[in-house]
Amino acid sequence: MTEKYMIKQLSIFINNEPGRLAQIAAALKECNINMKAFNIAESSGFGVLRAIVDDPGRAYRELSKKGIIVKETNVIAIPMTDRPGGLLEVAKVIGDANINIEYGYAYSDKNKASFFFRVDDASAAVSKLLAVGMRVLTETEI
């Protein structure tokens, strides 16, 4: 039932070497992969690029073929009002629903803003959000 709310995120490992991110960006372009949202998490010596793309299945295959470490993960997307306090509203609902976020990132274009986040049990989290009346986005809505 919650299946349609599962957004496929691609996570890509970035080596600690100059130009590695540019290489990955070039690979995305070569494979004609359009990013709808992305975020880069950095740590000591490496990084993880997290991206929501047009056709994640195809992107996953093409990037893997190029020897890039990529992983598919389900994340949840909820709409956000693109104005001060927007994040607070979202955070409050998630907190009230007692959902523990592993990580999250917001993304906005001129039409809309969304908050993407990763939890341990995405399906349970979606049910809780729906139960408190929160709107959860589907793949086609982002």
Next chain:
Amino acid sequence: MYWNQKTECMPEGKLKKLQYKSLKRLVNDLYSFSAFYHDKMKAAGVRPSDIRSLSDISKLPFMNKSDLRDNYPTKMFTAPGKDVVRYHVSSGTTGKPTLVGYTKNDIEFWTESLARALTSVGIGSDDVMQVSYGYGLFTGGLGLHYGAERVGATVLPTSTGSTERQLELMMDLDVTAIACTPSYLVYMGGVAKKMGIDFQRDTRLRKAVLGAEPWSENMRQHIENELGIQAYDIYGTSEISGPMFTECTEKKGIHIWSDVCLVETIDPDTEESLGPGQEGELVITVLKKEAMPMIRYRIKDLTTIIEDKCACGRTSPRIKRITGRTDDMLIIRGINVFPSQVEHTLLQIPQINGGQYMITVDRIDSLDYMTVQVEMRPEAFSDKIDDMLKLKKHISSELKRYLNIAVEVELAAPDSLPRFEGKAKRVKDRRKL
């Protein structure tokens, strides 16, 4: 000042005779009582009766670190367990460490060697000696401790670490001499500066006995000028007991006590003996060892033997400063590390492709840092940073467990590290000595 003038200044002819007698007895004993050495001599087609002069030593087979590994832990021991009074342990080339055993007499001649050496640099009963080598499995701490006590010095056994405390004790207790790695002394100098301590004004330190890692004449000049002390080179390795030999105050080579050890140099490729003055791989025969005799041990250090008489009056041969290694062993903060140990450890971690790695060594503010890059397997990749940090930590703690040094680990993507055709060059040593 001599500790044992009769032996240290024995005429060369007499010394050689003494060496021949010791060698002959050692070979006879081992042929009769050591299965390991009996088989080794048999395989080389040499019998004790073939040793008719000192130069006949070249007929005897070499020993290597692999002999110690293959006979781990005590198969090479020639003394019964009840006579073994101590063990020391150092790195092996792969999984098993190198174990060395000592009888009471072995500790005695080791201590005697160091007593002669310390006396030859003017360290004696008026001195307070800080031993900042590691105490424990490593031979440096306990070896120097015994040697310094033997000459009557007051020993301050600080071991390694807690540098600020070491400096405070050095000042409070009027320390006059120190034994440690040269890089640690430079590091101490830096810490002292930050604490507002002027070595020349605030400490009574006058002499340092430095070793357990390669260093250079430049570094000696730097240390002596910066700290206002005399710095002497010390040499030895656990297989021959531990640190045993130093330069004398002439600073023109390390005196190798002839009654204790017989040194040769060989061409590392052809194994041909080289003469004095020719640089080659050092081969040491310990003439007096009871628990674990070493005959023609290939120590893998490159040096030159000097036979001319030293101005100090001692007649033993000397070896020049070690210029390099004939294997790929690295010395990181005084600890021996073999790339094969790193590989052995990595191969046991399923999340990485252990056969592919790169080792980088840097020296920053006089301290050595080792970084190991490893290739992660795609399955091990997680979108959660936390999981990746856990993996990194796991790899470095495994390396720490096997190598006994802190290692910085860098995760790399599969197939991203260099591949080699022929001999792999997996080590980048960027230290400038």
